Amino acid sequence: MSTTTYDASQLEQARKLGTSTLFEASGLSTSAVDVQIRTVWPGASVAGPAFPLECSPGDNLAIHLAMEKVPRGSVLVVSTGGFVAGYWGEVLTVAAIAAGVAGLVIDGGVRDIAALTAHRFPVFTRGISMRGTIKASVPSIGAPIQFAGAPVASGDLVVADDDGVLIIPASQVNDTLARGQARFDKEARVMDRLREGETTVDLLGLAQWRTAG
Known part of the structure; x- marks a missing residue:
């Protein structure tokens, strides 16, 4: 099991850059999870080791x-095979906060949405279901998995926000953050020039298409 950690500045940078910028910077089409996995409450964001x-x-x-084994600061990434039920609710949220868990990404379902929102605990899920679950089997804890279209191993960087969920392999985090920052800075300069009156057609080198319209 990986012991990969990220310092506070890396995690803050990942949250600031956001999933869309980092996905474009990563060049990894397999890093974005299924678009149906969305935030429970608007504005939620999280970055941390998977x-x-x-x-x-x-x-x-x-x-x-897993709650007895998860390292503090981690993001739980839970595969259920896409079966939507109430795997997670307020009880596990309170336990997770006490254990220092940074957030939850699950391809199944959750419940107690008002409570999750009140706790401001970042949750990203495929669906919402009042239906509860049984407790009878443990397929795997901490082992690499395929999660909603993306491979994920312990220590990979999870970044999630209103735009979706991204899994960046641990070996590529530093390069992805660097490329993401360069892209972010370039876009900031573009925004400044747009405010000064330039157009996206000129700034993006699209002038040759003006006659096409």
């Missing part, structure tokens, strides 16, 4: 056991 686990459909025992 702690992956698998649940059997309709069974959340693996989550409860």
Whole structure:
């Protein structure tokens, strides 16, 4: 199991750059998870090392056991095979906050949405379901998994916000952050020039298409 850690400045930089900029900078089409996995409450964002686990459909025992092993500051990445049920609610949210968990990304479902929002705990999920779960099996905790179209291993960097969820392999985090910052700075200069009256056609080198319209 990886012990990859990121310093506070890296995590803050990742949150500031955001998923869209980092995805474009990464060049990794497999890093973006299924677009149906969205934030529970608008404005939620999180960046932290992944702690992956698998649940059997309709069974959340693996989550409860993982809560005793997850390193502080981690983002739980929970695969359920896309089965939507209430794997997570207020009880696990309170436990996660106490354990120092940074957030949750799950391809199943959650419930107690008002409570999750009130706690301001970042949750990204495929759906919302009042239906509860059983506790009978533990497919895997901490092992690499395929998560909603993206491979994820313990220690990979998870970045999630209103635009979606991104998994950056640990070996490519530094390069992706550097390229993302360069892209962010370039776009900031473009914004300044737009405010001064220039157009996107000129700034993006699209002038040859003016006659096409």
